[in-house]
Amino acid sequence: MSTKSPQVLVIDDDPDIVKAAALLLSRHGIDVTGAGDPDAAWVKLAERRFDAILLDLNFARGQTSGDEGFAMLERLIAADSDAVVVVVTGHSGISVAVRAMREGASDFVIKPWSNERLLATTQRAIDLARAKRAVAPAPVGGDGAFLLGEDASIVRVRDLVAQVAPTDAAVLVRGPAGSGKSLVARALLAGARRGGTVVTVDGGGTVPDLPADGTLVIEDVDAIPRAAQAEWVRRCGTTRIVATSRLDRAALRAALIDDLLYRINTIEIDLPPLRDRGGDAVRLARHFLDLFAARYARPAKPIGDEAARAIAADRWPDDVRGLRQACERAVLLGTGAVHDVADFALSVDIDDPVPRAIADLNLARGEKAMVAAALQRHAFNVSRAAAELGLTRAALYRRMDKHGF
Missing domain, CATH: 3.40.50.300 (P-loop containing nucleotide triphosphate hydrolases)
Known part of the structure; x- marks a missing residue:
């Protein structure tokens, strides 16, 4: 029998629910990690494998259909057929909980729960997960066997x-x-x-x-x-x-x-290829940034609007692996309150460092609009506009001449 403390992930948008579960389960030797929504949960799942997952079925305010939870449940089971998921639902959700079990959940808990019921259900889930792994150990390597993306x-x-x-x-x-x-x-x-x-x-x-x-x-x-x-x-x-x-x-x-x-x-x-997956590049970037922020104990920071546009437009010649590396570098080297284009090193060359993604766009529209916006924000102060765009003054002057500014 394993002597390592069981690891449980609680996915619930109510921090009080997560805290209550953690207080109860930790008294019985079970380590609890919380995630406020499915996106945050995938970051945690990429960091380690959990013995059991307690999954709330509703995350958006006022929602009772459970659609978000069912979508997460489907993805969890698709990613790992041995995942042991306990759904957590309200008093009116018995039929919803039964449906979840038909779709792969191992058990359910009704909110507000009794501590005895939650503890017993969680322990059964942990025992089931460990029994499954004893028969078929998980493969080793990587950041978890999860194929992320919504495209x-x-x-x-x-x-x-x-x-x-x-x-x-x-x-x-x-x-x-x-x-x-x-x-x-x-x-x-x-x-x-x-x-x-x-x-x-x-x-x-x-x-x-x-x-x-x-x-x-x-x-x-x-x-x-x-x-x-x-x-x-x-x-x-x-x-x-x-x-x-x-x-x-x-x-x-x-x-x-x-x-x-x-x-x-x-x-x-x-x-x-990542370039053909719609908005997944930005979704994956957010995932990798959160993953590496947690790994290196750095503050989690959002992606700036311009950086998000550059990430979405880039052709990513090294595909997801290249994006992952760029995000790790951004976490380690980024110094601003948000991750901007410079953090991801998306430049064409050192003498003319326009974002690589933007260089691949139709510059007759994209580049002109970008240059115009930067100049207007800085009252046509070329030095400041160039600094914002990551260009030298000479490179910005060339673009101003090209686009008739």
Whole structure:
């Protein structure tokens, strides 16, 4: 039996509810972390794995439908099929609580709760979570197996992972460098019903000997030398394969022999590049900023309006990985009350450091408007406007001449 204190996450917009739960449970050796809404909860979930989650079903004032809570419950179960979630609802919410249990919650608590009921329910949830992990330990690595984002393209990926993870089907995960292929692979493993050995290898390496009931994760499967591909097919036997590649379908077909391609692509999951995920870049930036602020014990700061526009417009050549790194740097080096464009180092070059994202826009509209606004804010004081825009005076004068100021 584990001697580590159980970890419980309470997701509730009422700080008094969180405090009451923490006071009760801590007296019984249970550590409680609070989150005021689902967005804050994902930051906490990325930092550590919790034994149990107490989830309120309503967050917006006056709401009683539970829609926000059900959406969070669905995402929690999709991200980790072993997550143990206890829903918390009001006296009128019995039918809502029953629905939540049908959709994956392990139990429910009615507010206002009795301390005995809350403690007993939480302890049962903790015991259930630990029993699940004893059978199928969580994969190690990363900031949690959570595919964050609300764009329809990433929602489809999450839905597909939830469908496929419990099966033994081979899965091919394609996407640009840094888009989260390894994260998808971990999510597939977290939801797998198959136990046994999990071995991760690079396509440039040699195929290991694997037991029949194991899972082989092949990173950059297209790197397997063509002369060795038949041997990989033979040695893999009945092992389940989860493979990743940066190549598109046509290029991958050209790189692999048919036998290997057919062996790995029963199910194909295509990860969209971050630039095609609508507002997810800013959503992920807020998540990463909060994550690193907590990790480095720095104050959490909002993203300035101009920085948010630059983040949303940037093409992010290193995809989510590049955004994550930029946010970590912003937390460590940012000095203002908000995170501005300079914090994210989105500049084209040192001599003309206009934000990289803005350089990719249609400057006939975007750049002219940005320059005009800065000049007006500073009563056409070029030095101050240039400083706000992150430009040298000479670079700003060039833009003023270009746009007829």
